[in-house]
Amino acid sequence: MTLQGWFLILLFVGILLALTKPVGLWLHALYEGRRTPLHVVLGPVERGFYKIAGIDPAAEQGWRRYAVHMLLFNVSLMVFTYAVLRLQGVLPGNPQGLAGLSPHLAFNTAVSFTTNTNWQSYGGESTMSNLSQMLGLTIHNFLSAATGIALAFALFRGFARRSATTIGNFWADVTRVTLYLLLPICIVYALFLIASGVPQTMAGAVDVNTLEGVRQSILLGPIASQEAIKMLGTNGGGFFNANSAHPFENPTALTNLVQMLSIFVIGFGLTWTFGKAVGNTRQGWAILSAMVILFLAGVTVTYWQEAAGNPILHELGVAGGNMEGKEVRFGIAASALFSVVTTAASCGAVNSMHDSFTALGGMIPLFNIQLGEVVIGGVGAGIYGFLLFAILAVFVAGLMVGRTPEYVGKKIEAREVKLAVLAIAVLPLVILGFTALSSVLEQGLAGPLNKGPHGFSEILYAFTSAVGNNGSAFAGLTANTPYYNGLLGIAMWFGRFFVIVPMLAIAGSLAAKKYTPESAGSFPTTGGLWVGLLVGIVLILGGLTFLPSLALGPIADHLSMIRGQLF
Structure with a gap:
């Protein structure tokens, strides 16, 4: 990693914060x-x-x-x-x-x-x-x-x-x-x-x-x-x-920077709009803070892994970071940043091939989508997805103090929690279900270019990208077949509209409620504790749900790499 690379990352975030x-x-x-x-x-x-x-x-x-x-x-x-x-x-x-x-x-x-x-x-x-x-x-x-x-x-x-x-x-x-x-x-x-x-x-x-x-x-x-x-x-x-x-x-390099900024700029702005809509812009800044923390953590891991390169190649005398699948016009820092930006949002555009990333470097874009693409997320979809996690977070906080949770003046009751769980559960059910099916059927196994953990990662990434409405790919999967075109199409439809309908039901339910002013017993949802709870809920749900599949794919791939094993 270089100072020039970190300057690019911090400049990128700084411009976005100024535009929010x-x-x-x-x-x-x-x-x-x-x-x-x-x-x-x-x-x-x-x-x-x-x-x-x-x-x-x-x-x-x-x-x-x-x-x-x-x-x-x-x-x-x-x-x-x-x-x-x-x-x-x-x-x-x-x-x-x-x-x-x-x-x-x-x-x-x-x-x-x-x-x-x-x-x-x-x-x-x-x-x-x-x-x-x-x-x-x-x-x-x-x-x-x-x-x-x-x-x-x-x-x-x-x-x-x-x-x-x-x-x-x-x-x-x-x-x-x-x-x-x-x-x-x-x-x-x-x-x-x-x-x-x-x-x-x-x-x-x-x-x-x-x-x-x-x-x-x-x-x-x-x-x-x-x-x-x-x-x-x-x-x-x-x-x-x-x-x-x-x-x-x-x-x-300038168009590359502008393209990354344009992917995120509406998502950043919508957090402020939410705060303004509910009468407290600090609510929006709190959500954005949680998003940025998750984003910077992902960028750090991806940039670190891609800059470190492949130890097997190092032993063969090929020094430097991992430039496989990357444009020399952009280099490692801009490519790593672009990969995290495009998967933290539901964009899917790529300026480098994720299939050629190191195992852990490629895992972060995959994990970004598995979190529900709520780390900034797609235009509109990111903020409403993150607010579903916010509903679960205040529910957890309510359990801690033994009272009905509130968020921005609305009581969060059983109906809203059930609908939020229903919307969030769509992603893991379809991603893991279709990945498991494709990992055992002949038509599914005909798609991956690679065998072993990396081949499994290619299948997992495809369905993660489809259900998450991202669109990027590991690019090692031959997907233009009746099997994959059909199943991925169904996955995309589930991932979009089976989240939207419960979310709109929540909107209707909340709109009908009266405003509940904050009291001494209300959990504060604008400070550091709330931001930490949001980050924790997103990571825990994502980690508990997808860690086994990640262990079979990119984590196993990484352990094989550091042992000097090639597939």
């Missing part, structure tokens, strides 16, 4: 439905959408109606994308003449982008036409991200409202987030990327003569526009198979 309140203020204006400076230009567009769709943005919805509309919206988008991908071969915007996707790959991809997972069982440049990238995938990048933020707003209203029967209007929330947040930032972001060397064209390819005198076809496309929302919306699906390791997606 400004971004949070903007998000809070959207949460409340207030006017912003952009309403002068985009207000007529918003009203036009409502008029065409026959929606009254002032008509609020109870949690059931909110959930039904959200589900119907996402199912419709998934079916539309499936049709686009299947019909790709006969649709325009296909300069390479690529055929339509197979049924199982189209299903997997449609579910993947609908759920904000962006798992890719294909190479983007050799599979997707320009039209499919824009109409089928980039639209999801905006709308799945907007859905996540809208759902976070719904839960905030549950905590903030008193004796209410509604939690907002799903259509108004999604429209405002898309128009006044995601779209304006992405226009500026895409222009920055174009200026930095990222292509944005409808051309399919350009033929060039290389320095070696070889004629080569360089693939192009509308890359900058997809890259911007892919990062800001914590989507992660790459235009190219190499994702953000490709120089056309991520050409410089």
